Amino acid sequence: MAHQRVLTAQNDDFPQWYQDVVAKAELADNGPVRGTMVIRPYGYAIWERIQSEIDQRIKVAGARNAYFPLFIPQSYLAREAQHVEGFSPELAVVTYAGGEELREPVVVRPTSETVIGEFMAKWIQSYRDLPLLLNQWANVVRWELRPRLFLRSSEFLWQEGHTAHASAHDAAAYARRIHLEVYRDFLVNVLGVPVLEGIKSPRERFAGAINSLTCEGMMRDGKALQMSTSHELGDNFARAFDIRFQDESGESVWCHTTSWGASTRLVGGLIMAHGDDDGLVLPPRLAPVQxxxxxxxxxxxxxxxxxxxxxxxxxxxxxxxxxxxxxxxxxxxxxxxxxxxxxxxxxxxxxxxxxxxxxxxxxxxxxxxxxxxxxxxxxxxLETIQSELLERATERRDATTVETSSLDEAVEAAQSGFARLPWSLVGEDGERRLNEQAVSVRCLQRPDATTPESADETDLVCVVARAY
RNA sequence: CGGGCUGUAGCGCAGUUUGGUUAGCGCGCUGCGUUCGGGACGCAGAGGUCCCCGGUUCAAAUCCGGGCAGCCCGACCA
The missing domain is CATH 3.40.50.800 (Anticodon-binding domain)
Incomplete structure (x- = not known):
C-alpha cells in the first residue's frame, strides 16, 4: 500500500502519535475546563460499541441497570476510612449552590460505592433479597493534574457494578465471574487485546477493597494499561452503611459487597494496543463501521x-x-x-x-x-481480521514479556514490556523500590498465569511494567 | 508544590535579540475553473483585542513592571 504519512510515527514520539490519532481520527477534543474531554461522534460511536458489548455481558451475569445521583453528601465518603483517604485528593466538591453556601458540601461522585451502599441498606432485609446485582452507566469526576484524552481525564464515562451477597464466598465468586466472563471475555474476544489477568498487590488495591482483580493490557510502546477492575469489598462498606440481612436462622449479618468498572479509558487502550503509523486499527467485532x-x-x-x-x-x-x-x-x-x-x-x-x-x-x-x-x-x-489482530497482539505481548529472577532484571525488562518474577522476591519493600524507578506491580498471578483467589496463595508470580 | 518553556488567524508556527509603513508563512476554510484508481493544481478571497493591565516612546507583537493562562519534567489515580 502506497500512502501518505499523516501522523507522527510511533517510533519517533509515541505520545505525539497518540494525540495525532485522537485529533485526526476525530475521536475527541479537549474541553474548555482543563482535564475535561469532548468526545466527538466517531469516538462516541466506538464507546457505544464498547458499552453495548459490555452491557450485554453484564446482563448475562444477572446484574440490572439503575441510576444513582451525581451528587453525594460529603459525609458519605467519610464513613469508610480508606475509601475517603484514597479519594480525597481528587474530589470535586460543591460548596455553593442555589445562591448560597451549602450547609453540607456535596461531592461530585468519584465512584458510587457510598450512595449505592446507602440504598442497598434500605432495600436489603432478608437473605431472600440477595444477591442484589446492580450496575450503572454514568460519568464520574476525579480531578486530574495531568490529563490525557481518554486515558486520564477529570471527568470520564464508565460502568460501575455494585453487588451485595450473603457471604464472602459468594461475593468473591461473583467478582471473579465479572472479571472473567465480562471483562476478560470482552477484552480478548471483542477488543482483541490479550490481557494479563490477576489480582492487585495490597498497595495497588482499590481504596476500601479487600481484593482487586484486574485485566492489564500491553500497549504498543511497551507500557501497561489497566483495562478493568473488579473488587471484593468484604464487609467494609456493609459495616459503614449498615447493609445487613436476616439469614435463614433469623440472625442479622453483614452483607459482602463487590464493585467493578471499566471506563472510556478503554478507548485509549484500544488506540494504543492496535494502532499503527497510519492511524487507528479497529477490531471488526468492535468497529462502528466494519x-x-x-x-x-x-x-x-x-x-x-x-x-x-x-x-x-x-x-x-x-x-x-x-x-x-x-x-x-x-x-x-x-x-x-x-x-x-x-x-x-x-x-x-x-x-x-x-x-x-x-x-x-x-x-x-x-x-x-x-x-x-x-x-x-x-x-x-472480518473474522479472519479479528483473529489475526488478536494473534499479532499476542505475539507482541509474548515477545515483550520476560521471566526474571531479580528486581534489577525486572526493572530492566520493564523498560520495554512486562517482567514476571516471584512475588516472594518483591514484597512491600521491593514494590517501593520498583515504584521509585517508575515501574509498578501490575498484578499477581498464579504460575500458570490465571487469577489467584487472594494474595495469600503461595508461589504467586508478580507482573511488573511501566504503566499509564 | 519544585525545575524548564510558551502565549501572534480554526490548527501549527515565524517575526521579538536591534521598537519603525498595511503583522507574515504552512495547513485548514470560502468561491470559480481544471483535475480525479492513494492526502491534486491554478486563480481569487475570508479570517487577527499579537494573553491581560499599566509604563516608556513621535511610534510597542517587539523594551520595562505587574498579572493571568497553558505546556513539559519530578510524588498519586480507571
Whole structure:
C-alpha cells in the first residue's frame, strides 16, 4: 500500500502519535475546563460499541441497570476510612449552590460505592433479597493534574457494578465471574487485546477493597494499561452503611459487597494496543463501521453500485457506510485508514467495466472480488481480521514479556514490556523500590498465569511494567 | 508544590535579540475553473483585542513592571 504519512510515527514520539490519532481520527477534543474531554461522534460511536458489548455481558451475569445521583453528601465518603483517604485528593466538591453556601458540601461522585451502599441498606432485609446485582452507566469526576484524552481525564464515562451477597464466598465468586466472563471475555474476544489477568498487590488495591482483580493490557510502546477492575469489598462498606440481612436462622449479618468498572479509558487502550503509523486499527467485532464502500467517482452508476453493495452487506448483518464524498480519492482513503475501518470496498468505473470491485484490508492486502460474492465472503474476512489482530497482539505481548529472577532484571525488562518474577522476591519493600524507578506491580498471578483467589496463595508470580 | 518553556488567524508556527509603513508563512476554510484508481493544481478571497493591565516612546507583537493562562519534567489515580 502506497500512502501518505499523516501522523507522527510511533517510533519517533509515541505520545505525539497518540494525540495525532485522537485529533485526526476525530475521536475527541479537549474541553474548555482543563482535564475535561469532548468526545466527538466517531469516538462516541466506538464507546457505544464498547458499552453495548459490555452491557450485554453484564446482563448475562444477572446484574440490572439503575441510576444513582451525581451528587453525594460529603459525609458519605467519610464513613469508610480508606475509601475517603484514597479519594480525597481528587474530589470535586460543591460548596455553593442555589445562591448560597451549602450547609453540607456535596461531592461530585468519584465512584458510587457510598450512595449505592446507602440504598442497598434500605432495600436489603432478608437473605431472600440477595444477591442484589446492580450496575450503572454514568460519568464520574476525579480531578486530574495531568490529563490525557481518554486515558486520564477529570471527568470520564464508565460502568460501575455494585453487588451485595450473603457471604464472602459468594461475593468473591461473583467478582471473579465479572472479571472473567465480562471483562476478560470482552477484552480478548471483542477488543482483541490479550490481557494479563490477576489480582492487585495490597498497595495497588482499590481504596476500601479487600481484593482487586484486574485485566492489564500491553500497549504498543511497551507500557501497561489497566483495562478493568473488579473488587471484593468484604464487609467494609456493609459495616459503614449498615447493609445487613436476616439469614435463614433469623440472625442479622453483614452483607459482602463487590464493585467493578471499566471506563472510556478503554478507548485509549484500544488506540494504543492496535494502532499503527497510519492511524487507528479497529477490531471488526468492535468497529462502528466494519466496511466502508468507497465510490471512486461521484457518478450515478458508481454510486448506485455502491448502494447496492452496501445493502447486500447490511442484509448479512454488517455495519456498512457508503462514502461518495467530494474530496479526492486519496484523501478519503487516508481518512478511513485513520479511522481504522477494517475493510474498504472500492468501486470505480474501471471496476464496474471489469465486473469486479476492489477489497482492501486495513491490516494490509487487497484483492478484486465479484460484487455479488461480497456478502458471502466479507463476514469471514472480518473474522479472519479479528483473529489475526488478536494473534499479532499476542505475539507482541509474548515477545515483550520476560521471566526474571531479580528486581534489577525486572526493572530492566520493564523498560520495554512486562517482567514476571516471584512475588516472594518483591514484597512491600521491593514494590517501593520498583515504584521509585517508575515501574509498578501490575498484578499477581498464579504460575500458570490465571487469577489467584487472594494474595495469600503461595508461589504467586508478580507482573511488573511501566504503566499509564 | 519544585525545575524548564510558551502565549501572534480554526490548527501549527515565524517575526521579538536591534521598537519603525498595511503583522507574515504552512495547513485548514470560502468561491470559480481544471483535475480525479492513494492526502491534486491554478486563480481569487475570508479570517487577527499579537494573553491581560499599566509604563516608556513621535511610534510597542517587539523594551520595562505587574498579572493571568497553558505546556513539559519530578510524588498519586480507571
Amino acid at each position: 466496511v466502508v464502500v468507497v465510490a471512486v467517482r461521484d457518478e450515478a452508476p458508481v454510486v448506485e453500485a455502491c448502494e447496492r453493495i452496501a445493502s447486500s452487506l447490511r442484509e448479512v448483518g454488517l455495519r456498512v457506510e457508503v462514502d461518495r464524498g467530494r474530496a479526492s480519492l486519496g484523501r478519503r482513503i487516508t481518512e478511513w485508514e485513520l479511522k481504522g475501518v477494517p475493510v474498504r470496498v472500492e468501486v470505480g468505473p474501471r471496476d464496474l467495466a471489469d465486473g469486479v470491485v476492489t477489497v482492501a484490508r486495513r491490516d494490509g492486502g487487497r484483492d478484486t472480488v465479484a460484487p455479488d460474492q461480497l456478502a458471502a465472503q466479507l463476514p469471514a474476512v
